[in-house]
Amino acid sequence: MAAPMLEIRDVHASVGDKPILKGVDLVANAGEVHAIMGPNGSGKSTLANVLAGRPNFTVTQGQVHYMGRNLLAMKPEDRAREGVFMAFQYPVEIPGVNNAYFLKSALNAMRRYRGEEELDAIEFLSLIEEKLKLLGLDESFTKRGLNEGFSGGEKKRNEIFQLLVLQPKLAILDETDSGLDIDALKIVANGVNMMRSPERTTLLVTHYQRILNYIQPDVVHVLVDGRIVKSGGNELAHELEKHGYAQFEAAAKVA
Amino acid sequence: MTDADPRQAYVDDFSKFEREAPGADLPWLRDLRRSAMARFRDRGFPTLKEEEWKYTSVAPIARTTFRRAPAASDGVAREDVERIAFHGFRGHQLVFVNGRLDPHLSGVGALPEGVQIRRLEEALEGDPALVERHLARHAAFDRQPFAALNTAFWEDGAFVHVPKGVAVPEPIHLVFLSKPQHEPTVVHARNLILIDEGAVAIVVESYAGWGDGLYFTNPVTEVVVGDEAVFNHYKLQRESEKAFHIGVLQILQGRASNVTDNSLALGGGLVRNDVNTWFADEGGELNLDGLYVVGGRQHVDNHTRIDHAKPHCTSFELYKGILDGHGRAVFYGNIVVHKDAQKTNAMQTNKNLLLSRDALVDSIPGLQILANDVKCRHGSSIGHMDEEQVFYLRSRGLDEETARSLLTYGFAAEVVNRVRVLPLRAALGAWILSRLPASAAVSDAVREGL
Incomplete structure (x- = not known):
């Protein structure tokens, strides 16, 4: 049997000196969508960033395997080239770097790495055209600086745009739904659903159940105080919606 | 003054030079040169004790004896110029090598009637009254010692005159190349640019040098922009790594004129740029931009001063610096809003990106506001990536x-x-x-x- 797409074993991680993750275990197979839910400060975003390789997020214990390989030993750019993508909670603005040229060079960096032919300008343009339309973005979007002066909603849509163009194997969405109005949320959800396939895995990090009305997860995990305290089906998300995180937080304290 | 005094060599040279200088037979010009020389002799080189020169030592210039650059003996090939200038340029071009116009490398195309693009010395012969009216009337040599040296010693430079209502669509490229000799040489290039009422022009000044010889470029450019005229100016400085470059740009703006200046400092060892602009009437607009890229042991000092002397003028200033190695940069910005200059809108920004631990920037933005109904902001940042x-x-x-x-x-x-x-x-x-x-x-x- 093939190795799982992602296998997280007893991961402890600190941000600076502060321990945040205190033993996370999670296995996600190809074709699955996992939602990771939890209250503020539970470590959801830390987990996402540890997987993407953000500097200063130090794994102090445990292991992460991505398609059977040691993910933590890889540089962030190599993770990206191997097919790991994180949609940022707060995408950074990079003035002076064009949104589309940048994405083209990122895509070609990955294609080179995989030994694939690079795309020329015409191929790239035809590739992005339909994806822009899908996300309700007009062509001027490609002419602007990378996230420069984008509204919060535009930044999130740009992350999903990159996701659709780069076609990763493991997509990690770090609270992509936060701050979106209902229309933008549907657009983002639609983009994520388009990416669903037997070869891909999605980790959906979110505080709210709302986005799960549009993306049906296979597994829902509840992360509290740096540990996954409960995993279940989509019904778990509805339970959280009704009763909140209080019961799990109380349990975590007792433990 | 003793022989060891750095001023002495200039004083001695001046007495010889003034007899053979361009326009030596014009009394007003002779007097002008003499008063500039006298001013320099009295004042001397600036020191670190002066507020305006606090962060830039010109001691290396003061202690070097420079000879006025002789004509480049072995000539300069077109390829040399192309290598140093930029490709694909279409427009009018005057090329000065060691301060002298090289007619073979220069080319001025068809021009609208009345437009002049020529050597300043030629203009002095052709239209002395016009030159007299403007030369050294704007770039104050009483306060700027290097402008005083230039005013005393200038030999040539460009004269650009675009008369009323005329537009010159192609850029005018003024190229100053230095080909240093065995001993240190100096060129005091002098440019006078007159853009009359309602006229439109683009001027690019390029400075560059060859090899690793020591040389000093001390240019002064005066620009008078008439009412409702539109003027774009660029200065591309790519001197060689040992060169000293001390430049003054002085711009006078008429009513409702529109000026952009972009100062691009990429080369040189010790560099100082003074950009001074003056709104002489209402409704003027100015965009003052700059980029300095400083590495190795380069020192680049940008001083800008914008005088809002009249109401309803707008200035936007953005200077950005990239520093690496042991590079050192200074940004000193001063916006002066005079008492009557109500409804002034001014914004000044300086941003610096440090790529190394040893690079250093002094950023001193400044506003002096004497009017009470104005909108002025300034900001400065220095940071790593x-x-x-x-x-x-x-x-x-x-x-x-x-x-x-x-x-x-x-x-x-x-x-x-x-x-x-x-x-x-x-x-x-x-x-x-x-x-x-x-x-x-x-x-x-x-x-x-x-």
Whole structure:
């Protein structure tokens, strides 16, 4: 049997000196969508960033395997080239770097790495055209600086745009739904659903159940105080919606 | 004054020079040179004790004996100029080598009636009254010692005159090349640019040098922009690494005139640029941009002063610096809003990106506001690269070196993209790319025309 797409074993991680993750275990197979839910400060975003390789997020214990390989030993750019993508909670603005040229060079960096032919300008343009339309973005979007002066909603849509163009194997969405109005949320959800396939895995990090009305997860995990305290089906998300995180937080304290 | 006094050599040389200087037979010019020399003799070289020169020592210039540059003996080939100038340039071009116009390298195309693009010395013969009315009337040599030296010793430079209502669509490129000799040489280039009422012109000044010889370029450019005239000015400074470059640009703006100036300081060992602008009437608009890229042991000092002397004028200033190695930069900005200059709108920004631990910047933005109904802001930043941005790019598959190079390019791009002379913009972009470790990858990421 093939190795799982992602296998997280007893991961402890600190941000600076502060321990945040205190033993996370999670296995996600190809074709699955996992939602990771939890209250503020539970470590959801830390987990996402540890997987993407953000500097200063130090794994102090445990292991992460991505398609059977040691993910933590890889540089962030190599993770990206191997097919790991994180949609940022707060995408950074990079003035002076064009949104589309940048994405083209990122895509070609990955294609080179995989030994694939690079795309020329015409191929790239035809590739992005339909994806822009899908996300309700007009062509001027490609002419602007990378996230420069984008509204919060535009930044999130740009992350999903990159996701659709780069076609990763493991997509990690770090609270992509936060701050979106209902229309933008549907657009983002639609983009994520388009990416669903037997070869891909999605980790959906979110505080709210709302986005799960549009993306049906296979597994829902509840992360509290740096540990996954409960995993279940989509019904778990509805339970959280009704009763909140209080019961799990109380349990975590007792433990 | 003793022989050891650095002024002495200039004083001695002046008595010889003034007899053979251009316009030596014109009494007003002789008097002008003499008073400038007297001013320099009394004042001497600036020292670190002076507020305006606090961060830039000119001791290396004071202690060097420079000879006025002789004509380059072995000539200069067109390829040399093309290598140093920029490709694809279409327009009018005057090329000065060691301060002297090289007619073979220069080329002025068909011009609208009345437009003059010629040597200043020629203008002195052709239209002495016009030159007299403006020369050294704007760039004050009483307060600027290097302008005083230039006023005393200038031998040639460009004269550009665009008469009322005339537009010169092609850029006018003034190229100053230094080909240093065995001993240190100096060129005091002098330019006078007159853009009359309602006229439109673009002028690019380029300064560059060869080899590793020691030389000193001390240019002064005076610009008078008439009412409702539109003037774009660029200064591209790519002197060689040992060169001293001390330049003064003085711009006088008429009513409802529109001026952009972009100062691009890429070369030189010890560099000082003074840009002074004066709103002489209402409704003027000024965009003052600058980019300095400083590495090795280079020292680049940009001093700008904008005088809002009249109401309803607008100035936007953006200077950005990239520093590496032991590079050192100074930004000193002064916006003076005079008492009657109500409804002034002024914004001054200086941003510096440090790429090394040993680079150093002194940024001194400043506003002096004497009017009470104005909108003025200024801001300054000095910082290393944003690691959030680096991580973002790496998380999209760019290696670290490419990410850092791309961010450096992006930092400069804000100024580069304001250059409206496209071959100049391309040359500038290419020059910056060539300095980046991951230039090929970045070139791919920023190339226009996707």
